[in-house]
Amino acid sequence: MKLLYNLKKSLPSDDPIHEIIPYYWYYHGPMSEPVSHGVEFLYGIGALKKKRRFVFVDGNINYESLPVYIIKAVKSLLNGFNSWDNPKKYYDQIYIDDAPFEFSRPYRCLFLDKLEKYVEKMKNGQTTLGTFLDSTQTGTSRRVIAFKKTLYQCELKIPNIADFDEFGRLYSSFVGDAALVFDYLQSETNHLLLERTYDVAKIVCKTFAKGGRIQDTAHDPPYEKDVPRWRKDFAQNMKELELALDNFNMTVLREVRFDEEIAPYNEKQRDILSAVVDSYFADGK
Amino acid sequence: MYPDHFLDVNILIGARVSLDPQYPKATNYMRRQNIKRCTSSDGFKTAKYHFDFIRSKGRAFLLELSKRNFSDDTYSTIGLIIFNSLDDFKNTRRLSSTEYGRLYSLFAGVMAHLVKDIQKDRHNGVKNFCNNLLSEIERANLSLIRDCNYSVHAPIRLYDRRTKTGERVKYSSKWKELYDIIQDKEDVEIFLDCCHIQRHVIKRGMCFVTTDKKHFSGEEIKLRIEAAVPHINIQPPNYRP
Numbered sequence: 001m002k003l004l005y006n007l008k009k010s011l012p013s014d015d016p017i018h019e020i021i022p023y024y025w026y027y028h029g030p031m032s033e034p035v036s037h038g039v040e041f042l043y044g045i046g047a048l049k050k051k052r053r054f055v056f057v058d059g060n061i062n063y064e065s066l067p068v069y070i071i072k073a074v075k076s077l078l079n080g081f082n083s084w085d086n087p088k089k090y091y092d093q094i095y096i097d098d099a100p101f102e103f104s105r106p107y108r109c110l111f112l113d114k115l116e117k118y119v120e121k122m123k124n125g126q127t128t129l130g131t132f133l134d135s136t137q138t139g140t141s142r143r144v145i146a147f148k149k150t151l152y153q154c155e156l157k158i159p160n161i162a163d164f165d166e167f168g169r170l171y172s173s174f175v176g177d178a179a180l181v182f183d184y185l186q187s188e189t190n191h192l193l194l195e196r197t198y199d200v201a202k203i204v205c206k207t208f209a210k211g212g213r214i215q216d217t218a219h220d221p222p223y224e225k226d227v228p229r230w231r232k233d234f235a236q237n238m239k240e241l242e243l244a245l246d247n248f249n250m251t252v253l254r255e256v257r258f259d260e261e262i263a264p265y266n267e268k269q270r271d272i273l274s275a276v277v278d279s280y281f282a283d284g285k
Numbered sequence: 286m287y288p289d290h291f292l293d294v295n296i297l298i299g300a301r302v303s304l305d306p307q308y309p310k311a312t313n314y315m316r317r318q319n320i321k322r323c324t325s326s327d328g329f330k331t332a333k334y335h336f337d338f339i340r341s342k343g344r345a346f347l348l349e350l351s352k353r354n355f356s357d358d359t360y361s362t363i364g365l366i367i368f369n370s371l372d373d374f375k376n377t378r379r380l381s382s383t384e385y386g387r388l389y390s391l392f393a394g395v396m397a398h399l400v401k402d403i404q405k406d407r408h409n410g411v412k413n414f415c416n417n418l419l420s421e422i423e424r425a426n427l428s429l430i431r432d433c434n435y436s437v438h439a440p441i442r443l444y445d446r447r448t449k450t451g452e453r454v455k456y457s458s459k460w461k462e463l464y465d466i467i468q469d470k471e472d473v474e475i476f477l478d479c480c481h482i483q484r485h486v487i488k489r490g491m492c493f494v495t496t497d498k499k500h501f502s503g504e505e506i507k508l509r510i511e512a513a514v515p516h517i518n519i520q521p522p523n524y525r526p
Contacts, residue, residue: 168341176426253434272421275394282390
């Protein structure tokens with residue numbers, strides 16, 4: 001799927017293949033039903049073999065029957081892709097190069113993947129988030145803060161358009177609670193809290209992907225007909241996310257405990273907070 | 286006055302400021318001793334919703350504002366740009382009048398600081414201010430979560446008015462009676478939360494503490510509600526027996 005995506009990218013923009021194998025951007029990056037069905041078909045008749053999670057061409061490609069530019073593109077791709085053992089790096093590079101939204105890459109590669117690794121680590125033994133991040137990062141000594149900062153930076157990269165307004169509110173709710181959880185897990189271990197956080201973090205990513213593919217910049221024209229269906233799917237997923245966040249919030253309330261005092265405010269902080277509070281009373285509440 | 290207090294959403298939100306020991310206008314309600322405070326999980330969610338709303342909409346508006354050109358750095362010109370941008374934002378994002386009112390109140394309240402940040406740095410001033418706003422809301426959220434939980438030791442104990450399937454317990458006839466007086470669906474629900482907790486948990490008289498004169502503590506409305514629901518006494522936070 002990803003290999004053909006890169007192949008397609010390397011073709012001239014007027015090449016008919018752009019119409020034949022349209023792509024849209026989704027949870028795992030570029031997706032295409034025609035490619036997916038084609039691969040499944042070839043796999044079914046034994047023309048392709050599966051090794052681990054990946055499909056390999058069985059035998060030599062008959063380059064003679066292909067146009068010259070495709071031969072060049074295929075050869076260049078196969079030469080460039082010399083490490084089948086590190087497909088993750090290959091996927092990540094596609095995210096880095098082509099993700100149509102600034103939100104996706106840092107959320108996926110710098111936050112969610114790292115959280116997943118920590119969840120795996122916790123399954124094999126107890127360690128705090130602070131210790132885990134110490135072992136995986138170099139540089140700053142305030143690593144949990146840096147981890148949280150990725151979430152805040154993603155918040156500022158949510159597409160600032162009406163389609164994402166409600167997602168923006170739900171994401172803000174997630175960030176608020178997740179930041180508290182990470183502060184807590186910096187020095188405590190709590191499997192339930194960690195797993196709930198990870199579960200919701202995945203739903204956030206999936207919901208964003210469903211909202212993202214609706215946008216013109218994230219799908220090729222042949223997929224335009226699917227947009228109404230995708231829109232309904234996005235709305236349905238938003239409800240699921242809201243419910244998941246409700247449950248997550250209840251878990252945070254039950255599991256997280258803080259002892260430290262909240263530091264006094266300076267004048268600017270106090271004025272901002274007062275305005276946030278006063279805004280609730282704007283309609284006479 | 287009864288020692289068991291149910292806190293309306295406006296108290297949950299307002300207390301975020303009054304918790305600051307340096308804040309001169311603090312109501313001090315949260316520091317008063319010998320009071321057992323509680324609220325409903327739905328009241329808590331409404332308070333949290335407000336912070337999430339301000340966080341997301343405030344961020345979205347400030348990101349739009351950061352695209353504006355602040356060529357003239359006088360206070361009045363920048364202020365005008367901010368309010369004009371807010372009007373544009375209301376139209377492009379189709380904000381309801383309540384949502385717009387809340388955002389307007391927020392930015393009117395922080396105008397001096399926002400303008401000052403823009404004057405200090407025309408290119409990054411709005412983004413710097415946005416970071417300040419997000420930090421303060423995070424702090425408000427933290428103090429809300431610190432206060433409200435299900436523990437017996439919580440400063441504000443949470444109770445549910447929910448069935449096992451997750452729906453709010455219905456009191457249909459009481460709902461209609463209260464709606465005739467209160468005239469606001471959300472406020473009827475939060476008051477019914479209080480009634481539910483009084484009946485099933487506290488089992489004696491309790492106070493419903495609110496700053497909302499329009500729907501609860503106005504003289505006539507208060508008397509009518511208290512007549513309809515015995516054992517619940519409506520009081521403002523600064524009330525002292």
